[in-house]
Amino acid sequence: MSIAPVNPADFARERIRHELLARELRVLRRERLTSTIARITLAGDALAGFAAPGPEDHVKLIFPAPPGERIARDFTPARVREGELDLDFVLHGDAGPASRFAATAQPGDPLVVAGPRGSRLAPAGVRKAVLLADESSLAALARWIEALRWRAEILAFVQSDSPDVLDYPLPTGDRVAITRIGTGPEHALAAVASPGIDSHTYVWAAGEASALVPARRHLRREAGLDKHRAKVDGYWRIGVAGLDHHAPLDPDDPED
Ligand SMILES: Cc1cc2nc3c(=O)[nH]c(=O)nc-3n(C[C@H](O)[C@H](O)[C@H](O)COP(=O)(O)OP(=O)(O)OC[C@H]3O[C@@H](n4cnc5c(N)ncnc54)[C@H](O)[C@@H]3O)c2cc1C
Numbered sequence: 001m002s003i004a005p006v007n008p009a010d011f012a013r014e015r016i017r018h019e020l021l022a023r024e025l026r027v028l029r030r031e032r033l034t035s036t037i038a039r040i041t042l043a044g045d046a047l048a049g050f051a052a053p054g055p056e057d058h059v060k061l062i063f064p065a066p067p068g069e070r071i072a073r074d075f076t077p078a079r080v081r082e083g084e085l086d087l088d089f090v091l092h093g094d095a096g097p098a099s100r101f102a103a104t105a106q107p108g109d110p111l112v113v114a115g116p117r118g119s120r121l122a123p124a125g126v127r128k129a130v131l132l133a134d135e136s137s138l139a140a141l142a143r144w145i146e147a148l149r150w151r152a153e154i155l156a157f158v159q160s161d162s163p164d165v166l167d168y169p170l171p172t173g174d175r176v177a178i179t180r181i182g183t184g185p186e187h188a189l190a191a192v193a194s195p196g197i198d199s200h201t202y203v204w205a206a207g208e209a210s211a212l213v214p215a216r217r218h219l220r221r222e223a224g225l226d227k228h229r230a231k232v233d234g235y236w237r238i239g240v241a242g243l244d245h246h247a248p249l250d251p252d253d254p255e256d
Contacts, residue, residue, distance in 0.1 A: 209234025
């Protein structure tokens with residue numbers, strides 16, 4: 001059964017365009033946040049004017065590539081401070097250029113950061129949010145909680161097999177509940193199906209693409225939430241290098 005929104009304007013998200021710049025920055029420091037996540041802090045004069053006000057804003061990290069090729073990976077600006085930019089990397093082995101970079105980065109190493117091209121602010125009138133992330137989308141989850149915690153009840157779920165994943169610095173609040181759950185499609189589905197989504201609820205989910213397929217199907221078909229009420233984003237896909245997150249989450253059901 002479909003749930004009519006109380007006021008569709010509550011779910012509207014303002015868009016902001018940014019001048020697209022590629023900034024050459026340098027590693028300032030590397031810090032381990034959990035057993036599987038490293039925070040790399042970048043700095044440089046080129047950071048002047050950097051803005052990323054939307055919770056899911058992302059930049060492209062440009063890695064050295066053979067002539068004629070371009071290797072870019074999407075990352076979330078975890079924190080932006082005066083002259084510094086934090087990026088949080090999942091350390092998933094040396095198969096990928098981004099993970100490899102994060103495992104070995106030393107102060108002074110260069111990194112080109114392009115974007116963000118644009119921002120979508122959090123929906124202004126949301127009073128309840130169900131948020132689902134894995135390690136790759138923890139930085140975005142932190143930004144979502146920060147954006148909503150003063151005006152919404154938040155149920156956040158983190159899919160991870162790492163017992164220390166909640167050592168990651170997520171914002172807290174009286175109306176913020178954060179739970180670690182198992183990985184895989186059944187846990188993702190249970191998270192978005194369980195908390196009693198009502199007409200005030202906004203849902204955001206991001207992580208391994210194939211694990212999110214049943215969750216998205218449930219949100220669209222059973223809960224009746226369209227893409228303005230529930231955003232489901234594949235941040236990576238098992239066995240795929242450099243996943244394009246604009247590609248359909250489920251190639252057999254490319255609904256949006
Ligand atoms: C909008 C957006 C924001 C993102 N923000 C972040 C972020 O802040 N931090 C972050 O760590 N990631 C983030 N990601 C995910 C990141 O872009 C991908 O995980 C990317 O594939 C990593 O590149 P890589 O070079 O390490 O591996 P790739 O070369 O892309 O992949 C190599 C192999 O590693 C596997 N792999 C890729 N990512 C993971 C993973 N997370 N866990 C296990 N195996 C993996 C692939 O399936 C492939 O087999 C974001 C993605 C999007 C779309």
